[in-house]
Amino acid sequence: MVKFLIRRLGLMVVILFLVSIIVFSLVHLTPGDPARMILGQEATEESLQALREQMGLNDPLYVQYFSWVTNVLQGDLGNSLKDNTPVLTVLLQKLPVTIQLSIMSFFIAMVIAIPAGIVSATRKGTFWDYFGTTFALSGVSVPPFFLGILLIFIFSISFGWLAPSGYVEPWKDFKKSMLLMILPALAVGVRLSAEITRMLRSSMLEVLEADYIRTAYAKGVLERGVVIGHALKNALIPVVTVSGLQLATFLGGAVITETIFAIPGIGRLVIDAILTRDFPVVQGAVLFMAIAVVVVNFFIDVLYSILDPRIKLTGGQ
Amino acid sequence: MEAQLEQKIAVVESPRKRRMKEMSSRFFQNKLAVVGGIFTLLLILMAVFAPVVAPYNPSEQDYAKFLQSPNGENLLGTDELGRDIFSRIIYGARVSIQAGIISVGIALLIGIPIGLFSGYYRGVLDEFVVMRFTDALLSFPPLVLALSLAAVLGAGLQNAMIAIGIIFTPNFIRLVRGEVLSQREREYVTAAKASGISDFKIIFRHILPNCLPPILVQATLSIAAAIISEASLSYLGLGTQPPTPSWGAMLSMGQGYLGDAPWISLFPGLFIFMTVLSINLFGDGLRDALDPKLK
Numbered sequence: 084m085v086k087f088l089i090r091r092l093g094l095m096v097v098i099l100f101l102v103s104i105i106v107f108s109l110v111h112l113t114p115g116d117p118a119r120m121i122l123g124q125e126a127t128e129e130s131l132q133a134l135r136e137q138m139g140l141n142d143p144l145y146v147q148y149f150s151w152v153t154n155v156l157q158g159d160l161g162n163s164l165k166d167n168t169p170v171l172t173v174l175l176q177k178l179p180v181t182i183q184l185s186i187m188s189f190f191i192a193m194v195i196a197i198p199a200g201i202v203s204a205t206r207k208g209t210f211w212d213y214f215g216t217t218f219a220l221s222g223v224s225v226p227p228f229f230l231g232i233l234l235i236f237i238f239s240i241s242f243g244w245l246a247p248s249g250y251v252e253p254w255k256d257f258k259k260s261m262l263l264m265i266l267p268a269l270a271v272g273v274r275l276s277a278e279i280t281r282m283l284r285s286s287m288l289e290v291l292e293a294d295y296i297r298t299a300y301a302k303g304v305l306e307r308g309v310v311i312g313h314a315l316k317n318a319l320i321p322v323v324t325v326s327g328l329q330l331a332t333f334l335g336g337a338v339i340t341e342t343i344f345a346i347p348g349i350g351r352l353v354i355d356a357i358l359t360r361d362f363p364v365v366q367g368a369v370l371f372m373a374i375a376v377v378v379v380n381f382f383i384d385v386l387y388s389i390l391d392p393r394i395k396l397t398g399g400q
Numbered sequence: 401m402e403a404q405l406e407q408k409i410a411v412v413e414s415p416r417k418r419r420m421k422e423m424s425s426r427f428f429q430n431k432l433a434v435v436g437g438i439f440t441l442l443l444i445l446m447a448v449f450a451p452v453v454a455p456y457n458p459s460e461q462d463y464a465k466f467l468q469s470p471n472g473e474n475l476l477g478t479d480e481l482g483r484d485i486f487s488r489i490i491y492g493a494r495v496s497i498q499a500g501i502i503s504v505g506i507a508l509l510i511g512i513p514i515g516l517f518s519g520y521y522r523g524v525l526d527e528f529v530v531m532r533f534t535d536a537l538l539s540f541p542p543l544v545l546a547l548s549l550a551a552v553l554g555a556g557l558q559n560a561m562i563a564i565g566i567i568f569t570p571n572f573i574r575l576v577r578g579e580v581l582s583q584r585e586r587e588y589v590t591a592a593k594a595s596g597i598s599d600f601k602i603i604f605r606h607i608l609p610n611c612l613p614p615i616l617v618q619a620t621l622s623i624a625a626a627i628i629s630e631a632s633l634s635y636l637g638l639g640t641q642p643p644t645p646s647w648g649a650m651l652s653m654g655q656g657y658l659g660d661a662p663w664i665s666l667f668p669g670l671f672i673f674m675t676v677l678s679i680n681l682f683g684d685g686l687r688d689a690l691d692p693k694l695k
Contacts, residue, residue: 094535220681227632334544338541357547
């Protein structure tokens, strides 16, 4: 276990190093002058030169990279070009909003996906299976922004049940906060549930073929007991692992959903920063998201190795 | 000698034709996949023959007819500038399909050779550079990376396609590498090596054709995902630029009129959904036909 942990930790460090190179390259290696890219085509030569000096753009590239990484490791992601606020402060301000959206979306996704996946797998070839798989495929095929707009059109404009946009912190007005977050969470959650339903169905179908399931049936255990007590537990293991990989896609969906519903989370921050060319914020937020994905996947891998000891024998490959 | 051996290998692989027949019969039994394929084909035809199919010029503004609901003259209504939505959707299909195919083409062009060489030669370069680099790229939310790249490269369809192509590349590298790892242990590769055929020929003439079925499936499903990505970039203003009609941008423009003229947004959205669903149905059917075990 210790060997596996050390190996996996080493792997994470290598990936994080490469992630940092990619994020750094986003601004520094692309064609053109980063200073002009940040300040725009109308910038004067003096302001360009001042920014180049401030960002250390006149130094060799590797010096620039190491000074940037050193700052990042000390928690300094630079300052926003808009109002000079430290990027880390901005990110930490927005983080709780995105976490709230994530928790609610994940809850909705699970509430839909677990029954849908189980029914599809246990009733394979029936109407319910077709219904479940069609729902899952439709959920995967619907663009997140269209789903958001459709939900606003149905629940806000046509029925007038929920507000189309806005955000209130849950500790200020819990009920209002939940009501405002239902539609965005549905927009992200339905899509996520579609992915999980597909994974759970195929994983469940595989598990249901196993000998121990046949044994359980032979012992006279009721179907509900076999499915929920025996099959689901094992079928969920690969689903949890793949869900970790889905985190990246999930964050991408949150970016667009936060924009549609005017939710002041990290996703909206990224879009605003991209559109206003606030590159320190773009770099910081993209790095932050990628680190979140890498770290979550590390913990999922460790959890997986505890749940399924066979993985340690192969060194986690 | 080499030619003879290759001929022999070809004879050994002749059951491929039989397998192809079995696959096509399995595919045509899957009604949803066939429907998906037909819809996709119709859409491609619609995009190719847009000037013939579209009833109006997609950029023609008519202020006398702005925000009209669907009617006999304008089947899907008009937008805030009096432009015909149906014609704009038809021309928008061109952008979407072009973006889907070209960006996946870019990903294939980069991903296949890297995956092939990485899987065939393995070693430090494969384990510590290629694989870890794909791990790193896959750690980024794809849409966010595409947006950042598009922002850095500059807004526009061409840069959007490059950005989307780059974000899809690691998936193909991993897929091809995985396939090569299993193929390189097969007897036909050992036989080819023993007869002195060059590595380059083994990789491209023998291993690559055996890796094609999963690549084809992944490419099909990726086209669907690329269409969503392009529409997302255009929705956020970083993809196709006006006045070229694109589904994502139409949806974004219409969002402000959702209460008075919902058709401006809803019809392009419905077309993106139907297109992506059809391609996914077709891709899923293709996968099930090629590897029935996965069903």
